Amino acid sequence: MKYIEEFRNDTYAKEVADRITQAADPSREYKFMEFCGGHTHAIYRYGIPSLLPSNVQMVHGPGCPVCVLPMARVDHAIALAHQPNVIFCSYGDMLRVPGSRKNSLLKAKAEGADVRMVYSIDDALRLAKENSDKEVIFFSIGFETTTPPSAAAVLQADREGIKNFSIFCNHVLTPPALKAILEIRDEKGDCGVSLNGFVGPAHVSVVIGSNAYLSASLDYKKPIVIAGFEPLDVLHAILMLIQQVNEERYEVENQYTRAVTPEGNQKAQAMMHEVFELASSFEWRGLGWIPSSALCLKEKYADYDASIKFKVEVLTQPENTGCECGAILRGMKRPNECKLFGKVCNPENPIGACMVSSEGACAAFYTYGRHQEK
Amino acid sequence: MKEIENVETQSPRHPRESGESLPRHPRESGDPENKSTTLDSRLRGNDESSGNDESSGNDESSGNDESSGNDESSGDDGRGGHDQQINLTHGGGGRAMARLIDSLFLKAFDNEWLSQKNDQACFSVEKGRMVMSTDGHVISPLFFPGGDIGSLSVHGTVNDVAMSGAKPLYLSASFILEEGFSIKDLEKIVKSMANAAKQAGVAIVTGDTKVVEKGKGDGIFITTTGVGVVPENVFISGDLAKPGDAVLVNGFIGDHGIAVMSHREGLTFHTALQSDSASLNGLVQTMVNAVPSIHCLRDPTRGGLATTLNEFASQSHVGFVIDEKKIPIREAVLSACELLGLDPLYVANEGKLIAICPEKEAQKLLSAMQAHELGKDAAIIGTVIEDPNRFVQLKTKFGGSRVVDWLTGEQLPRIC
Numbered sequence: 061m062k063y064i065e066e067f068r069n070d071t072y073a074k075e076v077a078d079r080i081t082q083a084a085d086p087s088r089e090y091k092f093m094e095f096c097g098g099h100t101h102a103i104y105r106y107g108i109p110s111l112l113p114s115n116v117q118m119v120h121g122p123g124c125p126v127c128v129l130p131m132a133r134v135d136h137a138i139a140l141a142h143q144p145n146v147i148f149c150s151y152g153d154m155l156r157v158p159g160s161r162k163n164s165l166l167k168a169k170a171e172g173a174d175v176r177m178v179y180s181i182d183d184a185l186r187l188a189k190e191n192s193d194k195e196v197i198f199f200s201i202g203f204e205t206t207t208p209p210s211a212a213a214v215l216q217a218d219r220e221g222i223k224n225f226s227i228f229c230n231h232v233l234t235p236p237a238l239k240a241i242l243e244i245r246d247e248k249g250d251c252g253v254s255l256n257g258f259v260g261p262a263h264v265s266v267v268i269g270s271n272a273y274l275s276a277s278l279d280y281k282k283p284i285v286i287a288g289f290e291p292l293d294v295l296h297a298i299l300m301l302i303q304q305v306n307e308e309r310y311e312v313e314n315q316y317t318r319a320v321t322p323e324g325n326q327k328a329q330a331m332m333h334e335v336f337e338l339a340s341s342f343e344w345r346g347l348g349w350i351p352s353s354a355l356c357l358k359e360k361y362a363d364y365d366a367s368i369k370f371k372v373e374v375l376t377q378p379e380n381t382g383c384e385c386g387a388i389l390r391g392m393k394r395p396n397e398c399k400l401f402g403k404v405c406n407p408e409n410p411i412g413a414c415m416v417s418s419e420g421a422c423a424a425f426y427t428y429g430r431h432q433e434k
Numbered sequence: 435m436k437e438i439e440n441v442e443t444q445s446p447r448h449p450r451e452s453g454e455s456l457p458r459h460p461r462e463s464g465d466p467e468n469k470s471t472t473l474d475s476r477l478r479g480n481d482e483s484s485g486n487d488e489s490s491g492n493d494e495s496s497g498n499d500e501s502s503g504n505d506e507s508s509g510d511d512g513r514g515g516h517d518q519q520i521n522l523t524h525g526g527g528g529r530a531m532a533r534l535i536d537s538l539f540l541k542a543f544d545n546e547w548l549s550q551k552n553d554q555a556c557f558s559v560e561k562g563r564m565v566m567s568t569d570g571h572v573i574s575p576l577f578f579p580g581g582d583i584g585s586l587s588v589h590g591t592v593n594d595v596a597m598s599g600a601k602p603l604y605l606s607a608s609f610i611l612e613e614g615f616s617i618k619d620l621e622k623i624v625k626s627m628a629n630a631a632k633q634a635g636v637a638i639v640t641g642d643t644k645v646v647e648k649g650k651g652d653g654i655f656i657t658t659t660g661v662g663v664v665p666e667n668v669f670i671s672g673d674l675a676k677p678g679d680a681v682l683v684n685g686f687i688g689d690h691g692i693a694v695m696s697h698r699e700g701l702t703f704h705t706a707l708q709s710d711s712a713s714l715n716g717l718v719q720t721m722v723n724a725v726p727s728i729h730c731l732r733d734p735t736r737g738g739l740a741t742t743l744n745e746f747a748s749q750s751h752v753g754f755v756i757d758e759k760k761i762p763i764r765e766a767v768l769s770a771c772e773l774l775g776l777d778p779l780y781v782a783n784e785g786k787l788i789a790i791c792p793e794k795e796a797q798k799l800l801s802a803m804q805a806h807e808l809g810k811d812a813a814i815i816g817t818v819i820e821d822p823n824r825f826v827q828l829k830t831k832f833g834g835s836r837v838v839d840w841l842t843g844e845q846l847p848r849i850c
């Protein structure tokens with residue numbers, strides 16, 4: 061804890077904030093996207109916007125695993141949970157995400173489905189061992205951080221012959237999503253929502269390494285600075301981005317050197333490659349279908365794939381038209397620009413996924429940032 | 435994306451993967467640290483004479499345990515085992531019930547009103563305004579480091595009465611027992627209530643017991659109601675906070691919630707933390723004597739500091755600016771919250787109070803609190819401001835500013 065507190069120290073924060081103010085050229089605007097929901101959360105929780113000069117603006121990215129799942133996937137999960145003899149395990153955040161017809165896993169649970177909140181995939185695997193007469197399904201979601209544990213669990217199930225365990229796989233990849241954001245053109249035809257650079261993921265980068273972003277940075281001429289999740293990390297990364305912009309550089313820089321290497325965690329990557337392969341295409345909320353942007357289980361491990369094991373009918377409806385989650389995940393709108401924000405939609409009664417997860421931009425802004433609403 | 439720093443060891447930050455076999459029950463810990471608790475020593479400081487160790491210490495108090503030599507009889511939730519159990523006749527109004535009441539409740543609570551064996555207690559009260567409060571208590575696990583459902587049911591209601599500035603006088607207690615509940619555990623709980631009541635200087639003067647069929651309860655529920663009298667010059671209420679007032683807290687927040695969580699099924703992790711469960715009426719009396727013009731008092735139990743401040747904000751139509759740096763939070767609570775993705779401002783307390791008083795009285799109140807055993811770590815943590823939006827703002831340790839909102843749903847550990 062002592063170590064962590066160093067990264068939340070206000071003396072250092074003030075120093076970096078002062079340097080940002082000095083570095084930021086008052087005659088121009090800086091617009092950076094923090095890709096990860098973890099950063100969005102940290103930015104609001106520690107009140108970072110109040111430390112930045114007015115011409116430095118942070119835009120929230122799509123890096124919230126709960127937020128980017130389209131309604132169809134939520135509906136699919138709910139259908140799986142309703143299968144007879146199934147124990148459906150999920151992280152807590154996912155339980156409240158609205159699906160079609162105001163359904164949710166929480167509602168499915170109230171209707172009698174055996175839905176359990178777990179803290180990790182290991183809990184689900186343990187449940188499978190303890191309930192050999194039941195089918196245990198784990199709702200696997202997340203970027204590259206949660207993928208290695210999923211791979212490890214599948215390998216363990218395979219090794220130990222645990223046949224009543226499967227995962228509903230929704231593991232998505234960061235670099236393709238980053239590029240998809242950069243492909244978005246605004247009215248003037250400019251790429252990348254006129255962003256000047258990115259604060260790159262923390263834990264994801266521990267796994268995939270900083271080299272994974274090289275092509276995005278080069279191809280689109282955007283600086284990317286990988287940062288840890290502590291507030292001082294974020295502030296420091298913002299300073300590094302401003303310096304790159306001022307010097308007209310576009311490089312991948314690593315602020316989070318205490319955890320991230322250029323190559324990443326190769327052992328974890330090997331485990332992922334053993335179990336998963338690229339899905340040809342995957343639908344993201346807000347970003348639409350992106351080719352090669354998600355993982356699915358290899359045929360060898362198809363027995364652990366809940367979407368193959370259980371044939372269910374999934375009836376999906378279009379998303380609520382008033383909800384701007386899509387535009388927010390693309391970085392084109394801010395939460396308080398949504399008509400429903402705070403009025404119809406709040407954490408108690410979330411209309412879109414961005415209001416559910418603590419990493420969602422709407423929830424983070426609602427919970428921590430409303431007093432600065434302009 | 436918070437969980438995994440080092441994939442090789444798979445989420446090393448997760449408590450259950452530490453490989454330690456952890457004590458599920460405070461009495462099984464065998465850890466001498468656990469007994470020399472701040473709470474116990476605090477209580478002892480108040481009342482040297484009473485051996486108030488049953489709840490956290492050994493288990494020699496109950497003599498009807500021939501079948502099991504040691505303490506195996508109570509499981510995780512304090513139920514089950516080989517000893518005698520509650521059955522439906524215990525709530526049926528017949529001889530079994532009379533015996534239970536005589537042998538257990540009358541003996542433990544021992545006071546003139548209860549021993550009259552009437553269906554009500556008749557007492558006269560001092561002059562002043564009367565206060566009344568009631569609270570139902572359900573908690574899992576029933577026994578936790580630093581207390582149990584028995585002591586909690588006394589502290590909770592005594593505190594609710596005391597937060598009006600009143601001197602709590604009498605309590606009633608209503609028990610709903612589930613068929614099959616261990617009589618030995620019941621004894622322990624009742625004794626713990628008796629101790630807590632004695633230390634708070636209140637009498638449990640009337641009560642009721644009902645037994646429900648197995649499966650229709652969760653072991654034991656206890657509802658207590660308290661009455662007290664407020665001194666004449668004291669007017670304390672949640673709607674009286676004024677812009678400019680100072681906000682004080684009597685000590686470290688979050689201990690209770692984390693101590694209980696650490697022993698809850700599915701979330702066991704190791705911590706030496708003890709619940710802060712305690713009766714605060716003594717402290718309140720000291721405070722009211724020093725500064726009769728206190729505007730608001732409340733114990734931030736479920737929902738924690740954040741919830742209490744939001745309640746005050748909406749009752750008094752004001753806002754708050756709280757300085758995170760000044761809030762007393764133990765290192766162990768911060769670490770556990772970090773691990774579980776919780777915010778300590780929302781974690782429950784059972785021996786804490788928030789006080790709001792005029793700015794010019796703040797130092798005087800602080801010194802009075804700090805002179806009391808249960809307020810020695812007290813601090814001034816913020817101020818009341820004018821704000822039509824009634825936001826509770828936090829000046830973060832990091833130097834930024836954010837809102838501390840009402841809690842939504844349960845606090846859930848973060849995903850990743």
Ligand code: SF4
Pocket residue numbers: 382383384385386388395398399400401402405406410411412413414415422
């Ligand atoms: S405020 Fe609610 S409805 Fe609006 S974009 Fe956010 S989640 Fe969707």
